[in-house]
Amino acid sequence: MAKIVIMGGGVSGHTAASFLNKWLGKEHEVIVVTPNSQWNWIPSNIWVGVGEMSKEDVVFPLAPVYEKVGIDYRQAKAISIHPEGKQDDDAPYITIEYTNQEKAGQKDEITYDYLINATGPKLNFDATPGLGNGQGQMGEHTVSVCTADHAIHANHELEKCIEKMKAGERQKFLIGTGHGMCTCQGAAFEYIFNIEHKLKERDVRDMADITYISNESFLGDFGMGGIHFNMGGYATSSKVFAESLYTERGMDWIIGAHVNKVEAGKAHYELLDGSTGEQEFDFAMLIPPFAGVGLKVYAKDGSDITDTIIAPNGFMKVDADYTAKPYEEWRASDWPKTLQNQTYKNMFAIGIAFAPPHLISKPMQSPNGTAINPTPPRTGMPSAMMGKAVAQSIVDMIKGAEEPTHTASMSEMGAACVASAGKGLFSGTAAAMTVYPIVPDFEKYPGVGRDMNGTSGELGLAAHWVKHILHHLFLWKAKLKPGWTLIPE
Amino acid sequence: MATEHVSHIKPYSPQFGVMIPLGFQKFLRTCVIYQLFRFIAINIRMTVLILKSHH
Numbered sequence: 001m002a003k004i005v006i007m008g009g010g011v012s013g014h015t016a017a018s019f020l021n022k023w024l025g026k027e028h029e030v031i032v033v034t035p036n037s038q039w040n041w042i043p044s045n046i047w048v049g050v051g052e053m054s055k056e057d058v059v060f061p062l063a064p065v066y067e068k069v070g071i072d073y074r075q076a077k078a079i080s081i082h083p084e085g086k087q088d089d090d091a092p093y094i095t096i097e098y099t100n101q102e103k104a105g106q107k108d109e110i111t112y113d114y115l116i117n118a119t120g121p122k123l124n125f126d127a128t129p130g131l132g133n134g135q136g137q138m139g140e141h142t143v144s145v146c147t148a149d150h151a152i153h154a155n156h157e158l159e160k161c162i163e164k165m166k167a168g169e170r171q172k173f174l175i176g177t178g179h180g181m182c183t184c185q186g187a188a189f190e191y192i193f194n195i196e197h198k199l200k201e202r203d204v205r206d207m208a209d210i211t212y213i214s215n216e217s218f219l220g221d222f223g224m225g226g227i228h229f230n231m232g233g234y235a236t237s238s239k240v241f242a243e244s245l246y247t248e249r250g251m252d253w254i255i256g257a258h259v260n261k262v263e264a265g266k267a268h269y270e271l272l273d274g275s276t277g278e279q280e281f282d283f284a285m286l287i288p289p290f291a292g293v294g295l296k297v298y299a300k301d302g303s304d305i306t307d308t309i310i311a312p313n314g315f316m317k318v319d320a321d322y323t324a325k326p327y328e329e330w331r332a333s334d335w336p337k338t339l340q341n342q343t344y345k346n347m348f349a350i351g352i353a354f355a356p357p358h359l360i361s362k363p364m365q366s367p368n369g370t371a372i373n374p375t376p377p378r379t380g381m382p383s384a385m386m387g388k389a390v391a392q393s394i395v396d397m398i399k400g401a402e403e404p405t406h407t408a409s410m411s412e413m414g415a416a417c418v419a420s421a422g423k424g425l426f427s428g429t430a431a432a433m434t435v436y437p438i439v440p441d442f443e444k445y446p447g448v449g450r451d452m453n454g455t456s457g458e459l460g461l462a463a464h465w466v467k468h469i470l471h472h473l474f475l476w477k478a479k480l481k482p483g484w485t486l487i488p489e
Numbered sequence: 490m491a492t493e494h495v496s497h498i499k500p501y502s503p504q505f506g507v508m509i510p511l512g513f514q515k516f517l518r519t520c521v522i523y524q525l526f527r528f529i530a531i532n533i534r535m536t537v538l539i540l541k542s543h544h
Binding site: 240243244246247248250252253385389412413414415416426427429432434436454456458459460461462463465466488489 | 494504508509510518520525531532535543
């Protein structure tokens with residue numbers, strides 16, 4: 001009997017656990033360790049943040065789902081990995097600390113045959129003074145939509161602003177990234193459009209000044225070095241697409257910005273040209289940078305080998321080419337394929353937890369030496385596809401394969417992204433974007449790095465319908481309800 | 490009037506050099522009949538993408 005431990009129960013970890021459990025059956029053991037008691041369909045937090053959905057619409061408790069299918073669920077956070085076991089026992093294991101009420105603070109050890117690291121990100125609010133509270137949590141000056149609870153808080157603050165505008169008080173909105181090394185610009189992109197849509201619905205749009213601030217070097221970079229869509233027979237840059245959307249709605253933008261300090265009603269930033277500025281706000285939603293969750297790795301003798309397994313940004317090294325090289329020498333083949341750690345072949349890292357070999361966007365810094373780059377997005381569809389591919393590989397390895405049999409390289413997979421621009425059955429719109437491959441491959445697709453037959457973008461009601469249907473489909477799938485395997489990742 | 494869709498643009502501002510949709514394009518975005526066809530098209534496009542991405 002093999003024992004597979006999955007650290008993390010988000011999109012990638014939950015996908016891996018669900019498929020492993022289905023394919024391996026009862027004769028093998030699948031254990032999920034996650035500090036959260038609830039699963040959150042994060043893309044719909046945007047709608048919680050503007051009061052269009054409740055928390056209950058976007059979360060569900062994990063325990064009953066795992067109990068139903070026979071997955072061993074531990075509500076706990078992973079602390080350390082011991083891939084060589086102990087002095088007197090070769091069995092690799094992890095240490096965990098329970099987070100549920102009954103066992104809070106208790107520590108435990110779980111041995112494994114295969115380990116999947118799907119721990120996701122630590123929301124590193126404290127990387128920017130004033131964005132965090134100094135204790136790892138969000139500070140008091142801004143809001144966030146990274147969790148369902150954050151989104152509820154964001155909506156409360158939004159409602160306060162709407163009341164002020166109804167009373168005749170003009171309000172300034174600042175939405176974007178809260179640090180020069182953030183990823184997830186898509187969430188900020190969706191939130192700013194949903195806020196604008198909400199303010200129109202509530203007849204207060206003319207009382208609002210809305211500004212987008214981002215570490216992208218151009219609007220529409222999205223941490224992917226931009227995208228060229230096939231639009232109306234033209235290869236059209238996402239810069240053109242995004243600038244058009246912001247301009248149409250009368251929203252300003254500040255681009256190439258590293259927010260270096262936040263205080264009550266004011267964000268300070270440095271731009272790529274080295275200049276500095278301040279932006280006042282009454283309402284600010286600034287995405288924090290992501291970091292690894294702080295896992296430690298120990299050898300058999302107890303020595304700390306974290307640096308050999310975990311990259312400096314806190315994410316786990318896998319089968320990528322981590323050789324430092326200039327942008328001009330980056331290749332699509334640098335990106336990992338099997339997501340297998342190369343030191344300990346029974347360890348894998350998926351979703352946000354794997355260490356990318358480098359950025360996707362061209363690295364940039366200000367004349368002062370401040371790095372201002374969007375970091376690679378690896379959430380949603382690619383995360384789930386990695387989870388499924390690694391699950392398939394582990395099943396085959398249990399059955400005798402010596403190497404992973406399936407791959408999920410971001411340079412060989414596409415992504416479909418549906419970004420909401422306002423909710424409403426007949427009034428809503430969203431941007432439906434497909435990109436292939438996610439990491440541009442300039443050798444295979446010279447010029448723009450992407451297959452123009454697979455990369456497209458459009459805005460409209462149909463995309464909103466797709467977004468809404470995907471919300472229900474993915475929650476159905478995550479709850480492992482009948483037919484869940486028919487729903488693609 | 491097409492002009493109303495660009496009346497908020499200031500000359501030589503960053504927004505001045507941007508492609509801006511006019512009335513018909515905006516109408517199409519929420520025209521239910523047109524969007525039903527786009528819905529089918531988006532679904533086909535995404536299905537092809539998913540099939541290409543599994544290895």
